[in-house]
Amino acid sequence: MSIQANAEHVASYYAATANPAPERPALVGDIECEVCVVGAGFTGISAALHLAEQGLEVVVLEAARVGFGASGRNGGQIVNSYSRDMDVIEARYGADTARALGDMAFEGNRIIRDRIAGYEIACDLKQGNLFAACNRKQLDGLREHKALWERYGNRQLELLEGEAYRREIDSERYVGALVDHSGGHLHPLNLVLGEAAAFESLGGTIHEQTPVLEVRHGESVTLRTSGGSVTARRVVMAGNAYLQGILPELEGKSMPCGTQIITTEPLPEAQRRELIPHDMAVEDCNYLLDYYRFTADGRLLYGGGVNYGGQDPADIAAVIRPKMLKTFPQLADARIDYAWSGNFLMTLNRLPQFGRLNDNVYYAQGYSGHGVTCSHLAGKLIAEVMRGEGERFEAFADLPHLPFPGGRLLRVPLSALGAWYYATRDRLGW
Ligand SMILES: Cc1cc2nc3c(=O)[nH]c(=O)nc-3n(C[C@H](O)[C@H](O)[C@H](O)COP(=O)(O)OP(=O)(O)OC[C@H]3O[C@@H](n4cnc5c(N)ncnc54)[C@H](O)[C@@H]3O)c2cc1C
Secondary structure, eight states, X not given: OOOOTTOOOOSOHHHHTOOOOOOOOOOOEEEEEEEEEEOOSHHHHHXXXXXXXXXXXXXXXXSSSTTOSGGGTSOOXXXXXXXXXXXXXXXXXXHHHHHHHHTTTTHHHHHHHHHHHHTTOOSOOEEEEEEEESSHHHHHHHHHHHHHHHHTTOOOEEEEEGGGGGGXXXXXXXXXEEEEEEEEEOOHHHHHHHHHHHHHHTTXXXXXSOOOOXXXXXXXXXXXXXXXXXXXXXXXEOOGGGOOSSOHHHHTTOEEEEEEEEEEOOOOHHHHHHHSTTOOEEEEOSSSOOEEEEOTTSOEEEXXXXXXXXXXXXXXXXXXXXXXXXXXXXXXXXXXXXXXXXXXXXXXXSOOEEEEETTTEEEEEOOTTOOHHHHHHHHXXXXXXXXXXXXXXXXXXXXXXXXXXXXXXXXXXXXXXXXXXXXXXXHHTO
């Protein structure tokens, strides 16, 4: 998906309730700096902020606005760990890799909370998220999931078997749930706007409306934009699913996917207390999962569906509202006030891709649907590797970056076929 010139935030609930933020001028002229970051989402701003805290001179170039991509549009769920769980990592990549990644699985969550507290970011943080099982097989999976996460140090999990889940969700759809009391949810656009302001307070510079058009590799790297260029000793590429056409090495082994969200009108407090009594964020365990939560002003924010290739459906509410009503038929009369779409980046093994090109261009991308916490971890690890402490970054960088079957041409239909198979298994409870 190419970003239009002068693109603004998508018309979402988040954009409508964003904290005031300055418009940062586009880059004009040729400048030099120590580190240039491309992309002002969680990955780019997290890296920029960690680097600025280390005293480095950092310039961020953003094609549209801070938080324009997935970071300013997502479900806002603080979900621990990765899109692939540690048992699979252990089985495929060995105990050492699993231990290294497992030790970092809950760190992104902590970084977010430290940022919010340390820089006093107003972003509607609430406590707790849960995973809801739609069938017995998924509930068995949650039981294993709990044991696994406990092994890696998360002691704040609670399995709700049978009808006990109704303590948390007033829906017929489930057979149980796993609560993570250490998870949570927040207003993601306000988080990234707050982190960007924190970065600027340390002397960092952000240029919005400045797409990078070309990367010229060398001892220093030159990033060409329409109004000028930045020459930097080191570069961080953080364009994720919105990066297009400038680094085929990063774009070939992943696939942009669209997912859509709707938001109801504010609901009466009594109804909210019935539907999700403890105000947690919820996602189900289906391959094509639904995710939802209440916003600070009492709207149900409901997301679901995946479009391989990242094309938006013509009528988002027509796709997502039936899913919401399947979970909560009680909301048949609720007005839908906002509907929007965003792209995340899927990898074949569902593990993030961290690495570097030509020694001085670092990247982190491909969180495969769960990126709120891992993108924050990524920023920290990039800052670590740049100060010569690369062990934790390398633990991720050593993971294989696999090409999608079918290449760029056939990856979309083949993935859709695979998803159809897994969605059918979920429906039948296999
Ligand atoms: C609808 C939706 C719901 C989601 N829900 C959740 C959730 O609840 N919990 C969770 O953990 N994860 C969720 N995710 C995933 C999560 O939002 C992402 O993994 C994460 O935000 C990725 O952050 P990022 O900074 O890497 O990428 P992005 O936020 O997409 O940022 C990339 C930025 O790079 C810029 N850019 C691209 N190319 C260029 C260029 N050439 N020059 C300059 N700038 C460029 C873009 O404009 C963009 O601002 C969701 C994703 C979507 C789309």
